[in-house]
Amino acid sequence: MTIAEVSRQYGLSQDTLRYYERVGLLPAVNRNKSGNRDYTEDNTRWVEFIKCMRGAGISVEALIEYVAMYQKGESTRQARLALLKEQREAMAARVAELTSTLARLDKKIAMYDDVILPKK
Amino acid sequence: MTIAEVSRQYGLSQDTLRYYERVGLLPAVNRNKSGNRDYTEDNTRWVEFIKCMRGAGISVEALIEYVAMYQKGESTRQARLALLKEQREAMAARVAELTSTLARLDKKIAMYDDVILPKK
Protein backbone atom coordinates (compact mmCIF):
# COMPACT_ATOMS: atom_id res chain seq x y z
CA MET A 1 0.00 0.00 0.00
CA THR A 2 1.25 3.46 -0.83
CA ILE A 3 1.29 6.32 1.63
CA ALA A 4 -1.53 7.96 -0.32
CA GLU A 5 -3.70 4.88 0.12
CA VAL A 6 -2.95 4.58 3.82
CA SER A 7 -3.62 8.26 4.25
CA ARG A 8 -6.99 7.96 2.58
CA GLN A 9 -7.94 4.77 4.37
CA TYR A 10 -7.14 5.94 7.89
CA GLY A 11 -7.71 9.65 7.61
CA LEU A 12 -4.20 10.66 8.61
CA SER A 13 -2.25 13.06 6.43
CA GLN A 14 0.86 11.85 4.63
CA ASP A 15 2.83 14.31 6.68
CA THR A 16 1.44 12.85 9.86
CA LEU A 17 2.24 9.32 8.75
CA ARG A 18 5.83 10.31 7.96
CA TYR A 19 6.06 12.24 11.20
CA TYR A 20 4.82 9.28 13.22
CA GLU A 21 7.35 7.03 11.59
CA ARG A 22 10.17 9.51 12.01
CA VAL A 23 9.68 9.90 15.73
CA GLY A 24 9.26 6.17 16.25
CA LEU A 25 5.57 6.09 16.83
CA LEU A 26 5.24 3.61 14.01
CA PRO A 27 7.73 0.85 13.36
CA ALA A 28 9.78 1.53 10.23
CA VAL A 29 7.85 0.96 7.03
CA ASN A 30 9.27 -1.05 4.12
CA ARG A 31 10.38 0.73 0.98
CA ASN A 32 10.00 -0.39 -2.61
CA LYS A 33 12.93 -0.32 -5.00
CA SER A 34 12.50 3.39 -5.72
CA GLY A 35 12.61 4.29 -2.05
CA ASN A 36 8.91 4.92 -1.54
CA ARG A 37 7.02 3.57 1.44
CA ASP A 38 5.13 0.35 0.85
CA TYR A 39 2.90 -0.40 3.83
CA THR A 40 2.35 -4.05 4.67
CA GLU A 41 -0.78 -5.23 6.44
CA ASP A 42 1.26 -5.33 9.61
CA ASN A 43 2.20 -1.70 9.10
CA THR A 44 -1.38 -0.65 8.60
CA ARG A 45 -2.46 -2.47 11.73
CA TRP A 46 -0.04 -0.27 13.63
CA VAL A 47 -1.36 2.80 11.89
CA GLU A 48 -4.87 1.94 12.94
CA PHE A 49 -3.83 1.18 16.50
CA ILE A 50 -1.85 4.37 16.87
CA LYS A 51 -4.63 6.42 15.38
CA CYS A 52 -7.10 4.95 17.83
CA MET A 53 -4.86 5.48 20.86
CA ARG A 54 -3.98 9.03 19.83
CA GLY A 55 -7.66 9.66 19.34
CA ALA A 56 -8.19 8.69 22.94
CA GLY A 57 -5.56 11.14 24.06
CA ILE A 58 -2.61 8.90 24.82
CA SER A 59 0.45 11.08 24.29
CA VAL A 60 2.82 10.64 21.39
CA GLU A 61 5.59 10.20 23.93
CA ALA A 62 3.88 7.29 25.69
CA LEU A 63 3.14 5.58 22.41
CA ILE A 64 6.72 6.00 21.24
CA GLU A 65 7.80 4.25 24.40
CA TYR A 66 5.30 1.48 23.81
CA VAL A 67 6.43 0.93 20.23
CA ALA A 68 10.09 0.96 21.26
CA MET A 69 9.43 -1.68 23.89
CA TYR A 70 7.38 -3.74 21.53
CA GLN A 71 10.29 -3.83 19.14
CA LYS A 72 12.62 -5.05 21.85
CA GLY A 73 10.55 -8.21 22.11
CA GLU A 74 9.26 -10.46 24.84
CA SER A 75 11.55 -9.12 27.54
CA THR A 76 9.51 -5.94 27.66
CA ARG A 77 6.14 -7.62 27.97
CA GLN A 78 5.65 -6.73 31.62
CA ALA A 79 6.68 -3.13 31.09
CA ARG A 80 4.39 -2.81 28.10
CA LEU A 81 1.51 -4.19 30.06
CA ALA A 82 2.25 -1.78 32.88
CA LEU A 83 2.25 1.10 30.41
CA LEU A 84 -1.07 0.01 28.98
CA LYS A 85 -2.59 -0.30 32.43
CA GLU A 86 -1.37 3.12 33.38
CA GLN A 87 -2.86 4.63 30.25
CA ARG A 88 -6.05 2.70 30.82
CA GLU A 89 -6.38 4.25 34.26
CA ALA A 90 -5.79 7.74 32.92
CA MET A 91 -8.38 7.10 30.24
CA ALA A 92 -10.92 5.80 32.73
CA ALA A 93 -10.37 8.86 34.88
CA ARG A 94 -10.86 11.04 31.87
CA VAL A 95 -14.11 9.27 30.99
CA ALA A 96 -15.32 9.82 34.53
CA GLU A 97 -14.42 13.51 34.41
CA LEU A 98 -16.09 14.01 31.06
CA THR A 99 -19.16 12.08 32.11
CA SER A 100 -19.61 14.18 35.19
CA THR A 101 -19.09 17.44 33.33
CA LEU A 102 -21.47 16.24 30.65
CA ALA A 103 -24.12 15.67 33.31
CA ARG A 104 -23.50 19.13 34.66
CA LEU A 105 -23.80 20.62 31.22
CA ASP A 106 -27.00 18.73 30.57
CA LYS A 107 -28.44 20.11 33.77
CA LYS A 108 -27.41 23.59 32.81
CA ILE A 109 -28.97 23.22 29.39
CA ALA A 110 -32.14 21.75 30.86
CA MET A 111 -32.49 24.77 33.08
CA TYR A 112 -32.07 26.79 29.92
CA ASP A 113 -30.11 29.15 32.02
CA ASP A 114 -26.71 29.93 33.43
CA VAL A 115 -25.04 28.55 36.47
CA ILE A 116 -24.19 32.03 37.58
CA LEU A 117 -27.46 33.89 37.70
CA PRO A 118 -27.50 37.64 37.53
CA LYS A 119 -28.33 38.79 41.04
CA LYS A 120 -31.35 40.97 40.58
CA MET B 1 -10.15 36.64 48.01
CA THR B 2 -6.63 37.21 46.76
CA ILE B 3 -5.26 35.60 43.65
CA ALA B 4 -3.08 33.37 45.81
CA GLU B 5 -6.12 32.04 47.62
CA VAL B 6 -8.08 31.45 44.45
CA SER B 7 -5.05 29.75 42.94
CA ARG B 8 -4.77 27.42 45.91
CA GLN B 9 -8.46 26.73 46.13
CA TYR B 10 -9.03 25.88 42.49
CA GLY B 11 -5.66 24.52 41.51
CA LEU B 12 -5.01 27.01 38.76
CA SER B 13 -1.75 28.95 38.70
CA GLN B 14 -1.79 32.69 39.24
CA ASP B 15 -0.45 33.07 35.75
CA THR B 16 -3.30 31.03 34.38
CA LEU B 17 -5.85 33.07 36.30
CA ARG B 18 -4.39 36.30 34.96
CA TYR B 19 -4.18 34.84 31.48
CA TYR B 20 -7.83 33.75 31.58
CA GLU B 21 -8.88 37.18 32.66
CA ARG B 22 -6.72 38.93 30.10
CA VAL B 23 -8.15 37.01 27.15
CA GLY B 24 -11.70 37.39 28.39
CA LEU B 25 -12.26 33.90 29.60
CA LEU B 26 -13.17 35.28 32.99
CA PRO B 27 -15.15 38.45 33.49
CA ALA B 28 -12.96 41.27 34.83
CA VAL B 29 -12.09 40.84 38.47
CA ASN B 30 -12.43 43.70 40.98
CA ARG B 31 -9.32 45.36 42.33
CA ASN B 32 -8.65 46.59 45.84
CA LYS B 33 -7.28 50.06 46.46
CA SER B 34 -3.71 48.98 45.80
CA GLY B 35 -4.60 47.55 42.42
CA ASN B 36 -4.52 43.87 43.37
CA ARG B 37 -7.24 41.47 42.32
CA ASP B 38 -9.91 40.82 44.90
CA TYR B 39 -12.12 37.95 43.79
CA THR B 40 -15.77 38.09 44.77
CA GLU B 41 -17.83 34.96 45.21
CA ASP B 42 -19.26 35.64 41.80
CA ASN B 43 -15.76 35.74 40.36
CA THR B 44 -14.81 32.45 41.94
CA ARG B 45 -17.95 30.80 40.62
CA TRP B 46 -16.75 31.71 37.17
CA VAL B 47 -13.30 30.39 37.94
CA GLU B 48 -14.79 27.10 39.01
CA PHE B 49 -17.05 26.89 35.98
CA ILE B 50 -14.28 27.73 33.55
CA LYS B 51 -11.94 25.26 35.17
CA CYS B 52 -14.54 22.55 34.89
CA MET B 53 -15.33 23.27 31.24
CA ARG B 54 -11.68 23.54 30.31
CA GLY B 55 -11.10 20.27 32.10
CA ALA B 56 -13.66 18.70 29.82
CA GLY B 57 -11.84 20.02 26.79
CA ILE B 58 -14.00 22.93 25.72
CA SER B 59 -11.66 25.31 23.94
CA VAL B 60 -10.58 28.60 25.39
CA GLU B 61 -11.95 30.24 22.27
CA ALA B 62 -15.45 28.82 22.74
CA LEU B 63 -15.48 29.82 26.39
CA ILE B 64 -14.35 33.33 25.57
CA GLU B 65 -17.29 33.57 23.23
CA TYR B 66 -19.62 32.25 25.89
CA VAL B 67 -18.37 34.72 28.48
CA ALA B 68 -18.59 37.61 26.03
CA MET B 69 -22.19 36.71 25.20
CA TYR B 70 -23.04 36.28 28.83
CA GLN B 71 -21.85 39.79 29.50
CA LYS B 72 -24.04 41.17 26.77
CA GLY B 73 -27.09 40.03 28.67
CA GLU B 74 -30.40 38.44 27.92
CA SER B 75 -30.32 39.15 24.20
CA THR B 76 -27.70 36.47 23.78
CA ARG B 77 -29.53 33.76 25.66
CA GLN B 78 -30.45 31.76 22.59
CA ALA B 79 -26.96 31.95 21.17
CA ARG B 80 -25.43 30.93 24.48
CA LEU B 81 -27.75 27.98 24.72
CA ALA B 82 -26.85 26.97 21.18
CA LEU B 83 -23.17 27.15 22.06
CA LEU B 84 -23.69 25.00 25.12
CA LYS B 85 -25.64 22.43 23.16
CA GLU B 86 -22.97 22.29 20.52
CA GLN B 87 -20.29 21.75 23.12
CA ARG B 88 -22.45 19.17 24.83
CA GLU B 89 -22.65 17.19 21.61
CA ALA B 90 -18.92 17.33 21.09
CA MET B 91 -18.40 16.20 24.66
CA ALA B 92 -20.85 13.32 24.31
CA ALA B 93 -19.08 12.22 21.14
CA ARG B 94 -15.78 12.37 22.95
CA VAL B 95 -17.15 10.26 25.81
CA ALA B 96 -18.34 7.69 23.29
CA GLU B 97 -14.97 7.59 21.58
CA LEU B 98 -13.08 7.26 24.83
CA THR B 99 -15.45 4.63 26.13
CA SER B 100 -15.00 2.51 23.08
CA THR B 101 -11.23 2.86 23.10
CA LEU B 102 -11.24 2.08 26.80
CA ALA B 103 -13.10 -1.14 26.09
CA ARG B 104 -10.58 -2.02 23.42
CA LEU B 105 -7.71 -1.33 25.76
CA ASP B 106 -9.32 -3.44 28.46
CA LYS B 107 -9.61 -6.32 26.04
CA LYS B 108 -6.01 -5.93 25.02
CA ILE B 109 -4.91 -5.89 28.62
CA ALA B 110 -7.08 -8.87 29.43
CA MET B 111 -5.40 -10.82 26.67
CA TYR B 112 -2.14 -9.77 28.28
CA ASP B 113 -0.84 -9.40 24.79
CA ASP B 114 -0.56 -7.13 21.80
CA VAL B 115 -3.06 -6.47 19.08
CA ILE B 116 -0.37 -7.09 16.55
CA LEU B 117 0.91 -10.55 17.34
CA PRO B 118 4.34 -11.56 16.19
CA LYS B 119 3.74 -13.93 13.30
CA LYS B 120 5.48 -17.09 14.33
Place this chain on the structure above:
DNA sequence: GCTTGACATGGAGTGAACTCCAGATGATAT
Protein backbone atom coordinates in the same frame (compact mmCIF):
# COMPACT_ATOMS: atom_id res chain seq x y z
C1' DG C 1 14.27 13.68 -24.07
C1' DC C 2 10.86 16.10 -21.40
C1' DT C 3 7.01 16.91 -18.58
C1' DT C 4 4.14 15.33 -15.01
C1' DG C 5 2.99 13.41 -10.69
C1' DA C 6 3.81 10.89 -6.52
C1' DC C 7 6.90 10.53 -3.11
C1' DA C 8 11.32 11.50 -0.51
C1' DT C 9 14.03 14.32 3.09
C1' DG C 10 15.42 17.84 6.49
C1' DG C 11 14.11 21.59 8.59
C1' DA C 12 11.22 25.56 9.52
C1' DG C 13 6.58 27.19 10.79
C1' DT C 14 1.98 26.94 13.22
C1' DG C 15 -1.73 27.11 16.76
C1' DA C 16 -3.38 26.24 21.23
C1' DA C 17 -2.83 27.02 25.88
C1' DC C 18 -0.38 28.13 28.91
C1' DT C 19 4.13 29.56 31.60
C1' DC C 20 7.90 32.38 32.66
C1' DC C 21 10.31 36.65 33.25
C1' DA C 22 11.84 41.45 34.10
C1' DG C 23 10.89 45.41 36.15
C1' DA C 24 7.63 48.22 38.93
C1' DT C 25 4.53 49.14 42.88
C1' DG C 26 2.29 48.96 47.30
C1' DA C 27 1.71 47.06 51.97
C1' DT C 28 3.86 45.05 55.96
C1' DA C 29 7.44 43.68 59.29
C1' DT C 30 11.94 45.19 61.69
Place this chain on the structure above:
DNA sequence: ATATCATCTGGAGTTCACTCCATGTCAAGC
Protein backbone atom coordinates in the same frame (compact mmCIF):
# COMPACT_ATOMS: atom_id res chain seq x y z
C1' DA D 1 13.89 54.03 56.56
C1' DT D 2 14.71 49.57 54.76
C1' DA D 3 13.95 45.08 53.50
C1' DT D 4 10.67 41.68 52.28
C1' DC D 5 6.75 40.02 50.11
C1' DA D 6 2.77 39.63 47.19
C1' DT D 7 1.11 41.32 43.32
C1' DC D 8 1.07 43.97 39.07
C1' DT D 9 1.93 44.49 33.71
C1' DG D 10 3.52 43.57 29.00
C1' DG D 11 5.76 40.62 26.47
C1' DA D 12 8.67 36.70 25.43
C1' DG D 13 9.26 31.70 25.80
C1' DT D 14 7.67 26.78 26.05
C1' DT D 15 5.44 22.41 24.89
C1' DC D 16 2.86 19.41 22.12
C1' DA D 17 1.59 17.61 17.94
C1' DC D 18 1.47 18.28 13.96
C1' DT D 19 1.82 20.87 9.21
C1' DC D 20 4.13 23.18 5.59
C1' DC D 21 7.87 24.02 2.48
C1' DA D 22 11.93 23.84 -0.60
C1' DT D 23 14.38 20.91 -3.02
C1' DG D 24 15.42 16.48 -5.03
C1' DT D 25 14.51 11.69 -7.09
C1' DC D 26 12.15 8.26 -9.74
C1' DA D 27 8.89 6.07 -13.04
C1' DA D 28 5.63 6.60 -16.66
C1' DG D 29 3.38 8.82 -20.62
C1' DC D 30 3.82 11.67 -24.84
